[in-house]
Amino acid sequence: MVMGDITTGTDVVVIGGGPGGYVAAIRAAQRGLATTLVEKDHYGGACLNHGCIPSKAFITAADVADEAANASGMGVYADPEVDMGELAAWKDDVVDRLTGGVEQLCEANGVDLIEGTAAFEDEHTVRIAHGGEGQGMETVEFEQAIVATGSRPVEIPGFDFADEPVWSSRDALAAETVPDDLVVVGAGYIGMELSTTFAKLGADVTVVEMLDDVLPAYEEDVSSVVRRRADDLGIDFTFGEGASGWEETSDGRIAVHTETEDGTESTYEADRVLVAVGREPVTDTLELEEIDLAPDDDGFLRTDDRARTDLDHVFAVGDVAGEPMLAHKASAEGIVAAEVAAGENAAFDARAIPAAVFTDPEIATVGLTEAEAEEAGFDPLVGEMPLRANGRALTMDETEGFVRIVAEADAGFVLGAQIVAPEASELIAEAALAVEMGARLDDLAGTIHTHPTLSETLLEAAENALGEAIHTLNE
């Protein structure tokens, strides 16, 4: 302890105020634990400040403009103009409202908020450096700690996020103008969401991807729907190329260099290059050595199903605790950690974690694919419903995509679903519930769905699996 420090004591210290950390803090406080939440940057973490929320704000605005501009089939003609400055201001307002809400909720639940960067001093002490030079330090002694330090975008050699023309996803979401030409490195979900968004906002987008397809984590028939739409939007794709560096050109723009495996080089002119090649867990600020805790080879803190690290009184939740790096997974783990810290018999035993990609159309998945089900030893039974056979989809002029349900053949238990459709991110909730509840195809098919809605596709897909769909042919 350094002279002059203030030392306080707490039952639980939560490090990081993202969806993992703030949820854990509120739940811990609800359970009567004296709880301190330390955040070095902004409450709400990556998700609220430069991830899920701002990206969805941009995506929605881009969609509104794009749909209005492309509704002539319905007899609607418009030429919308997007004022990027106003859009950014609106987005900031949304973010502020939410982050302010997080802060208020924490306080209302009696969570002590401390702004600063926390690092372990020993097994029961963290030192918190307040932001900025000379802001001072304080020390918090704790019984239990919940580490929720999240992740950050991965940097690749030759591209430094500190350089103006090089964007991380965070920079892209803080943009005040739309670049004329944008090179996006990486065709994963963040790369695809932002490519689509900026293309709709008027940028000429070129996507450079090392692998040979977009959204490599998804099945081919799923990603190809998004790929086709991206093609229609005029997004150029180059596969099998890695970005190797960039330089400023004479006219104030940039040239992005790429290389194939066999050394063939290409150059793309642009105004900005967005590097979205993945995210890595943040542990380096924590001085974990002080408590003899080491991240695994991938940089994550290993946890058991109680969200506990190798130290029984230190929990880790969210992106820092492993894949999938998703906000709702972070929150779910945060709940478990807080409840276990409060002495409850909680555990993370979710059967499946849904995931959504806010491309056009959206992709959402939960549980097992057919191949995964087979691999797991199930005899999969699959049902599909193409969007073009759904009334609501037609009235939305959205006919690309499908809903697929994977069940096991014995009793028809639902194991997973893959959806490519508008609002897939909403539709997946029902499938997630089905998987968690151990519902059967019969249960889905026997539940009346509102007409005309996209949700009817789930019923139809279940019926199709049972060989009795009404609106599609059952092979």
Place this chain on the structure above:
Amino acid sequence: MVEQSFELPDLGEGIAEGELVAWAVAPGDHVEQDQVIAEVETDKALVEVPSPYDGTVTELHAEEGEMVPVDYVIATFEIDASDAEPAGTEAETDESSTPVDAGTVEAESAELETAEATEGGAEASEAGGAPGGRVFAAPSTRSLARDLDVDIETVEGTGAGGRVTESDVRRAAESASESGASEPASGADATPSEAEPVVVESAGGTKRERTLAMPATRRLARERGVDINDVPASEEREGEPFVTPADVEAYVESGGSAAETGASAERGASASAGAAAGGTGAGTNTGDAGAAASPGGERVPYRGIRRTIGEQMAQSKFTAPHVTHHDEFDASGLVDLRAELAEIADEEDVNLTYLPFVVKAVTSALKEVPYLNASLDEEAGEIVLHDEYNIGIAVATDDGLLVPVIKHADRKGLKELAREIDELATQARERSLPREAMRGGTFTITNIGVIGGEYSSPIINYPEAGIFAMGPIKKRPWVVDDEVVARKTMTISMSVDHRLVDGAEAAQFTNHVQTLLADPARLVLE
């Protein structure tokens, strides 16, 4: 050294659990492969569980007296790594589908052992259950399992398609806890007993207007042609009766009305508890009401042989429509012949009772009426006429009725039958019957003579087609040449599965038996 967990192997015949009667080893003990490590009372016998490994016992995960589900990890071993050298290549064996009997446990486990060891023993295997150890159950149910300390992967689901329900978890918790006998019958804690579903009835016992059930259950009810509001619910959700597929099946099996009778009997019982329970009881668990109504008393765990018998009897009675036939015959000839032969047999140390004579006569009659040496394969929609005559003999033991089987009774003489019956009965009483000795029966004989009474209505040892009960031989009035005289007669009672045969065949059968036993010299010719 490699850590190995050892799961209670599948012991066949659909047995989901057994009582761990005794450990033969303690942590720290060195064991050799095949060495008996535990005794588990499963179905109708004590099964000795052999160690699959050479190694050291590091931990035992079940207490003596605990009900242990099949596939539950009962012990952890530390085995020599050299021992675990992979012998086979196929990791996964099809252990879930084929029941194993005690004899093959070792081989099966040995395969598991190599499978796990191949992976460096890093992770406990997910043997058993659905692939990937997946259990289909709602999050709330899984959380309940955690709270009740139940490993949900070992719980047998009775919900739609085998889904694990809340009451399955409670049942598992209850059978795991040993406190059954001492726990007070407090209303809040009273969980449904294992015996039969607690009937959750609507207020006043009138037909429900509303029933909670999963869509798949409603569909099942529709397919079975029953009104879901009539089905007694075994569970409650949100204070409302919740009907499971098992409830529907049980209701259908009971003909739709037997269950109702049960329900009204329950109702009768709770009615005496006063309006408090009955009147406000929308969704009141009448199990609680029953507990409140009955004067407190000892609560004895329902398990082991008692429960197996109960379950089998219930299944038989609810599946096979029984028709019972009674008769009596003059047994003087039998008495004389037996007395004569018993003396001779005694010289060879054979205890010749009446039973071997009855076995002979019954076997002969089975050949006359093949539909009674048969069983109904409902799934295939076929009647299976057996080509073996394996006669089960019901033996009363301290713990309940056991039924060892005399294989190929038709090929055995009286002396051989006498010897075998004697041996099986002794083993049954000593509880040392090998499991094999209780399998494969095609017809059962029960001797009610020893317990007194005249007639009975025996319950068929399902899926057999009939059961023959011999009553006591004693002097009774008998009409001979229009005069009533005292004669030694034997009463017989016989139940048959009316789906397979009619009363006439039952009579034909008993007539044949009686003809042979009344004139037992004929038996010698058989």
